[in-house]
Amino acid sequence: MKSLSQTMSSLPLPLKAAVITIVTLLFSHVLVYDLMSVSFFSPMEKASDFRFSDFYTIVADDRAVSTLDENIVIVPVDGYTRKDMAHVLDDIDYYEPAAIGLDIAFAPPANPDDDPLATTLAECANLVMPVRIAAEGDTLHTQHLSYYDGIVDPSGGFAAVNIQGDAKERSTVREFTRSFETMEGHVKSLPYALVGIAFPEVAKKINERPLKDEFIQFASRNFDIIDPKEIPENPDLIKGKIVLVGKINNAGDLHVTPLDNFTPGLIIHAYTAATILSGKFIRELTPFESYAIAAITCFLIVWLNLRLYDSPPGPFMVRIVQVAMLYFMILGGTMAYIHLNVDLNFAFAIMATTLGVAACDVYIGLFAKNGVCDRLAKLFKKSNTHSI
Numbered sequence: 001m002k003s004l005s006q007t008m009s010s011l012p013l014p015l016k017a018a019v020i021t022i023v024t025l026l027f028s029h030v031l032v033y034d035l036m037s038v039s040f041f042s043p044m045e046k047a048s049d050f051r052f053s054d055f056y057t058i059v060a061d062d063r064a065v066s067t068l069d070e071n072i073v074i075v076p077v078d079g080y081t082r083k084d085m086a087h088v089l090d091d092i093d094y095y096e097p098a099a100i101g102l103d104i105a106f107a108p109p110a111n112p113d114d115d116p117l118a119t120t121l122a123e124c125a126n127l128v129m130p131v132r133i134a135a136e137g138d139t140l141h142t143q144h145l146s147y148y149d150g151i152v153d154p155s156g157g158f159a160a161v162n163i164q165g166d167a168k169e170r171s172t173v174r175e176f177t178r179s180f181e182t183m184e185g186h187v188k189s190l191p192y193a194l195v196g197i198a199f200p201e202v203a204k205k206i207n208e209r210p211l212k213d214e215f216i217q218f219a220s221r222n223f224d225i226i227d228p229k230e231i232p233e234n235p236d237l238i239k240g241k242i243v244l245v246g247k248i249n250n251a252g253d254l255h256v257t258p259l260d261n262f263t264p265g266l267i268i269h270a271y272t273a274a275t276i277l278s279g280k281f282i283r284e285l286t287p288f289e290s291y292a293i294a295a296i297t298c299f300l301i302v303w304l305n306l307r308l309y310d311s312p313p314g315p316f317m318v319r320i321v322q323v324a325m326l327y328f329m330i331l332g333g334t335m336a337y338i339h340l341n342v343d344l345n346f347a348f349a350i351m352a353t354t355l356g357v358a359a360c361d362v363y364i365g366l367f368a369k370n371g372v373c374d375r376l377a378k379l380f381k382k383s384n385t386h387s388i
Contacts, residue, residue, distance in 0.1 A: 008367035017303035020363050024298055024356045025291070028348065052345045053215065053282070054172065054258040055330075056337035060219035061259055063338075067220055069274050071198070073097075073241045074225045074266060076248045082109060086116040088228040088245070089124050095231070095238040098198030099126045101190050102154075103161050103246030103266050105145035121152045128156035128193050133180045140182040159193035163255055163265050164213065172256045173263070175213040176272045178206070191273035194242045202277055215282035215343070216268070217275045218259050223267070244270055284343045291348070297325060298352040305360040322353060 011019070077088055085104075092100060102121075109115045121127065129152070132143045142158075144150070149158070164175045178192045188196065196203040224237055225248075231238060246266040247253065253265040275281070285293075304321055308314030333344040366372045 008363075008373075013306055014303065016306055016363070017299055020302045020306075020359045021295060021299045021352075021356060024302070024352055024359045025295060027359075028294075028351055028355060050172070051174070052333070052347050053174070053337065053343045056334050056343070057219045057258040059334045060338045063220060065220055066222055068222045068224070069270070071098075071242055071277055072223055072270050072273055073237055073243050074223050074248070074270055075228055075231070075243055075245045076225060076266070077104070077228060077245060078247045078249045080228070082106070082115060082117045084228075086120040088231070089117075089120045089127075091228070091231045092238055092243055092245070093120075093124045093127075095235045096240070097126065097238050097243045098240050099128065099156060099194045099242050100124060101128050101159070101194045101242065101244045101246075101269065103130050103190065103244065103269065105130065106147050108147045118148060118152060121148055121154060124155065126156050126197050127154045128159045128190060128197070129154040130161040130190060131158045131187065133160045133162050133182060133187060140180055142182050142184045142187055156193065156197050159188050159190040161190050161265065161269070163268055172258060173268060174215055174258065176216055176275070177213055178211060178276075189272070191269050191276060194244075195273055195276045198240075198242050199277060202279065205279060206276060209281070214275070216257075216271050217278065217280070217282070218257055218271050219338075221271060221274055223270050223274075242273055244273075280341050282337070282341050282343050285345055290345060293344075293346065294349040294352040297329075297349045298356040301325065301353045302356040302360055305357055306364075309360070309364065318357060322357070325353060326350060 008016075008019075075088065075092065077085060080088065089100070089102075106117070109117075112118075121129070129149065130145055131149070132145055133140050134143045135141075142160075144158075160180055162177070162180075163173055164177060176191065177189055179186060179188045192203070192206075195206075226234060226237055244266055246264075248264040248266055250264070254262040255265060255268060257263045257268065301318065301322060305314075305318045308317055311317075329344075329346040329349065333346055336342045336344050
């Protein structure tokens with residue numbers, strides 16, 4: 001044991017730092033902690049479901065820079081009757097939008113023979129009507145939501161209005177799916193279907209990307225929200241735009257996003273369509289990249305800690321460096337997220353550097369002269385001497 005203590009304590013400084021770093025990284029995996037989240041930075045009501053990218057989104061949205069989307073318009077119809085809805089859709093259709101997305105399900109009318117909405121839905125150009133994708137075991141099925149689904153064939157077809165994150169109650173919505181493979185066939189999501197109709201060249205480029213969940217970019221985006229009564233006065237806000245029609249005050253369709261706990265599903269569809277139109281998608285770090293960053297930062301802080309350990313201001317200097325590293329991780333990560341569309345998740349690196357300092361204390365306590373191993377070796381030798 002004394003031999004081990006002497007060997008470990010006599011290792012060159014870089015090698016000591018490497019050993020401690022490897023042990024620290026391995027130990028991180030056995031901790032009961034979600035390395036993909038940093039609840040420390042989250043509001044209390046989001047602490048159970050918070051990711052590093054949420055922090056970046058909040059910081060980005062707090063900037064003075066904000067963009068009013070020129071391609072997407074929202075028309076809320078809360079409290080409108082079927083007759084009112086028919087008039088609203090007729091007005092929208094008259095001013096030639098690029099596409100109309102309807103996010104409302106209708107029950108059977110009281111009088112099917114006197115229902116102008118059925119005619120309007122059938123005649124509305126570039127109209128996409130909603131369906132929901134439901135899981136039954138390992139398969140997905142298309143659920144038609146509305147009475148009109150069986151009697152109207154919308155010009156733009158049907159699309160899924162599923163909001164990613166609904167599988168877990170009150171989970172945060174961060175991602176969207178372009179399309180779903182169901183037992184009934186291929187079903188596009190509502191935002192993707194609308195972009196495909198309004199801007200087919202954009203949809204064609206996105207089709208070249210692998211079919212996977214993508215991050216929704218919520219930060220620094222605003223949309224025109226038009227009262228239906230003001231549509232005739234603002235034809236330029238409709239012509240050539242994607243128009244989303246639905247309810248924004250429906251308590252059953254409010255979702256948690258990185259920016260808000262009560263975001264209407266219709267607004268989330270607008271953010272999703274805007275993300276698709278931007279063509280800028282967030283890239284996450286690969287596991288290798290996350291490990292590499294954690295290994296480098298951990299090694300640096302461990303090496304510095306060992307180098308300054310015997311110096312009176314050493315521990316203080318190490319803490320200063322730790323705080324500075326944390327600050328530049330957050331600053332650099334935010335800049336990369338905003339300007340380069342890269343999600344630098346430093347959660348693993350922050351944990352590794354924190355544990356690395358503690359691991360240095362353990363290493364020195366075990367293998368230093370008169371450390372734990374040294375004392376155990378002396379006790380063992382003394383015990384053997386008494387036995388003889």
